[in-house]
Amino acid sequence: MDPQSTFDEELEAFAAGLRALRLERGKRSYRELAARAARSGTAIRLPVATQSDAFRGRRMLGFDTLMGLVRILYSYDTYGQEIAVPPHSAPELEQWRRDWRALAARQPATPRGPKATPAPDPGGREAPSAEALFTPVHRLPEHPDTTWSAAFSADGRLVATTCEDERVRLWNTATGKEWGEPLPGTFPVVFTPEGRILVVDAESRSAVRPYDVATLLRDGPGLTGGVPPIRAMVHEPDSGAVALLGFDGGVRLWDPAIGDHGVPFPPGPDGPCALTRTVDGHLLAAGPGGEVWDLLQGRPRVQAPLVPPLDGAGVMALSPDGRTVAFGRPDGSAGLLGTRPGGPVRPLRGHRDTVNALAFSPDSRLLASSSADGTLRLWDTRTGLPAAPPLTEHSGAVNGVAFSPDGRLLASASDDRTVVLYERVATAPASTLASRALTTALRARRPVQLPPLHVGGSAIRTAFSPFGHQVLATTTSEQSVVLWDPVSGQALGPPLTDPPTLPWALTFSPDGALLATASAGGTLCLRDPLLPMSFRTIGTGHTDKVERIAFSPDGQLMATAGRDATVRLWDPATGHPFGAPLTEHTNEVVGLAFSPDGVHLASSDANGQVILWSGHRRTPVRRFEGVGPGAAWSVAFSPDGTRLAAALADGSVRLWDPLTGQPLGGSATSHTGPAYDVAFSPDGDLLASAGKDGAVLLRDPATGARLGHPLTGHTGAVNGLAFSPDGSLLATAGRDGTLRRWIVGAG
Incomplete structure (x- = not known):
């Protein structure tokens, strides 16, 4: 070591030696090295974040950790093939031992006294996991100027980046190499599934130019947004519609069938400031107070303000499942809240400067936030807690962030003129004592109880939604319905009390699009579980209260059972009855179920009769x-x-x-x-x-x-x-x- 060099310089030289060894042994990814350590039969653990620190010279690893990393690197031969992990006494390790000791001797002394403890989080939250969720795989070559945003193609094979030089560049996500020549234009950029890329014209900032991705040639006439300048853009592939959002809060909807037209929502500071396409095909816009509009249907979905207005400052994002709004402000504060009035705001604490951009993962489980403080942070949207340590690959403000459509890749754009591509880390199964105990208990069929959830009055019936973002519904003796997140146990908004609900009838449709209950007024109530405050009703024809509801497996039929001793069948789409009532029971019908193939319907009553019906012929098969x-x-x-x-x-x-x-x-x-x-x-x-x-x-x-x-x-x-x-x-x-x-x- 050079006696004139500083510790930091020597640490960087040590890291350069590690990088050279990694290159010599096949340049295995962080994920591969972590997996190799896990299956090596040694006690070596190599979290991705630890490897990143070591190879980049960010900190000096402990001796055991460093030697573990070197041993795993030496478990590959010079052709990159796996060989046995060398023992502690292997001669090739001796030089690394000497270099580590010499580096440790140069490390600045730390103050004596009690061990410093981290400052508590202001919200009293747990520290983030030490394991990274994403690891950098490519730093795209330096752009001529500040990079602003990134957008992935539908198949995730290409990423488009925008730059201060008003050029859009395309890159191969597998190789990090540029694809073709830059296109004139600026952000926002959107790929369409049929192979086009929509780019905002840099001069007018109110027009969109389509290009063919394969040839990079203009592909059809442009779209005139009428909302200069364009802030966000979303494409709906089923209809071909393109929604354009301006910085003034105005929204335009370009529909191939009717052309360009305005959307009747208020422009200005009270207008929308975020767009999304939901997993069920809706185009939604969110306003600065958390209001949500459905652009294709031209109506509000959530009207009541949910958060303090942003007053035109800050950024917002709306999750792909339409359930969560995220917001970030110039002071570095950020938060999450559900798209239901009255829900709590979950603060996101960690950024030290302006929050520049927000992006939800395709499954809505993660939120990525980028900031002028140079960090990219990931949050668990169910809890508001950090999902991983901050990503700190950039040396300047991070301006934009985007997930690939499959959630495997993440991209960030920065003032440092680069765009970094990250790949999702494949995490190994947990092997803690607690997880092993849980697995052992479940294998022995010993269920484990989670904390109870408390409802008003008695809890009567309960049902899980079948698909997508899970919802657990419960009816109560207070004639209400409560919706829960089954994982966190948090209520998804206040109890639903309009209309008053009869407690014994509760079910979801097979596709999860409808939540069906019976009202005290003698009607059926059908709700969208994502927007439960809205509902439609169907008259039942029962002369007494409805006790049970069931959907056929294909969702084409709905059966109701009542205290009037009848079973009735309905078309849930139209609300029209399907044939005459089934009248073989002699007392109130309290049990109801379709067979999995939909051919039969079983019903039971208060006298103990159980009857099997032919569902479509509406005739009894047997008792x-x-x-x-x-x-x-x-x-x-x-x-x-x-x-x-x-x-x-x-x-x-x-x-x-x-x-x-x-x-x-x-x-x-x-x-x-x-x-x-x-x-x-x-x-x-x-x-x-x-x-x-x-x-x-x-x-x-x-x-x-x-x-x-x-x-x-x-x-x-x-x-x-x-x-x-x-x-x-x-x-x-x-x-x-x-x-x-x-x-x-x-x-």
């Missing part, structure tokens, strides 16, 4: 014998349709072959009071029942026999239960006013 006196409170088909289960007033659960009517197994009398609900897990491996005795029982789905101990925790009757679509959670609704979640599988 099931041996039910006994009292109500059959619930019926359910197994996922393969080979078993029909019923929860009975004598505390038993009975199983039949629905095609033959033959009983399967014995009478599993396990509850000490009536059994109120029964459900099969989605994979058919479990059958669960709940009863008046407050117990939840897991059963063998072939025989109905109990498996393990009862799930206890409720202090009163358990009225309803439901499995999550992946079968990993079981939700139970209790008369004690709690909704409980049980981990019953790995998912």
Whole structure:
């Protein structure tokens, strides 16, 4: 070592030696090195963030960590092929030991005394994970000037960057090499699935020029936005519509069928300042107070202000599922909130300077924020906590950020004239003692209870949405519906009380687009779970209260069961009845379920009758014998349709072959009071029942026999239960006013 050099200079020289060794051994990626260490059979752990620090000379690693990294690098030969990890005593390691000791001797002394503790987070939050979610893979060659933004093609193979020199450049994301010649134009930039790129004209800033990506030639007439200058642009591939948002808050919608037209939303500081295309094909705009408009339908979706207005300063983003608004301000503050009035703001704390850009991942689970403080930060949108350490690849303000359509890549643009491409890190399965204990418990079929959720009054029925962003719905004895995030347990807005809800009827449509309940006024209420404040009603024709609702598997039919002893079928799209009522029951109908193939419908009543119907012919196929006196409170088909289960007033659960009517197994009398609900897990491996005795029982789905101990925790009757679509959670609704979640599988 040069005695005249500083510690920082020597640290950089040491890092250069590590980089040379990595290059010599095949230039394995950080992710590959971490995976090699994990499967090497040694105790070596190489988090991506640690490797990044070492190879870039950001800090001096501890001796054991450094030697672990060097040993893993030497576990590749000079052709990059894997060989045995060298032992601690290997001669090739000796020089690295000497260099580390010499570097340690040059390290500046730290103050003596008690170990410094990090300053607590102002919000009392946990420190971010030490593991990185994304690792840099390419730094695109330096641009002539400041870079402003990045945008990915639909297949993620190309990324477009914009620059102060008013040129748009395309790059191959696999190689980091430029694609063709620059195009004249500026941000925003949008790729279309059919192979075009839409670029804003740099001179007028109010027109959009389309180019063919393959040839980089103009492809058709331009679009005149009429909202100078253009702030954001979104393309809707199904209709071909392009929404343009101006910095003045004005919105224009270019539709191939009718051309360019305005959107009747207020321009100026109260107008929209963020656009998104949702996963279900809607074009949405968000305003500075959190208001949300549907551009294609030309109507507000959320009208009440949700956050303090941005007053034209700051940035906003709207998640692809339409559920979350993110905002950032010049003072570095930022936050998340749901697109429902009354929801809490989740602050995002960490940036020290202006928040310049925000972007949601395609699954809406991550938010990326870029700042003038030179950092790019990732946030968990469910909790508002940091999802990973900050990304600090840039030496200047970070102006723009974008995710690829599959969420695998991330791009950031900066004042330092570069654009950095990051790749999602493939994380290894957790191996902590806690995770191993959880896995062991689940394999032994010992469910693990999560903290209870509290509702107003008794919780009566519960249901999971089938697809997309998961929602857990619960009806209450207070004639309301509460929607929850099943993972965090946070309520997704205030209880839904308009119209008043009858508590025993609750279900989602098979595609998750509708949440169906019965109102006290004698109608069915159909809501969009993403926008539950809006609803439409269908008159039922029942002469008494509706007790159950069920959708056919294809969503084309909806069945209702009532206290008037009838079952009725409906077209959920039109609200028109499908044939005459089914009138074979002699008492109120309290159980209802379609078979998985949609051919049959099972219903049960307060007299204990269980009837199988032909769904489309509306005729009874058979009655099931041996039910006994009292109500059959619930019926359910197994996922393969080979078993029909019923929860009975004598505390038993009975199983039949629905095609033959033959009983399967014995009478599993396990509850000490009536059994109120029964459900099969989605994979058919479990059958669960709940009863008046407050117990939840897991059963063998072939025989109905109990498996393990009862799930206890409720202090009163358990009225309803439901499995999550992946079968990993079981939700139970209790008369004690709690909704409980049980981990019953790995998912």
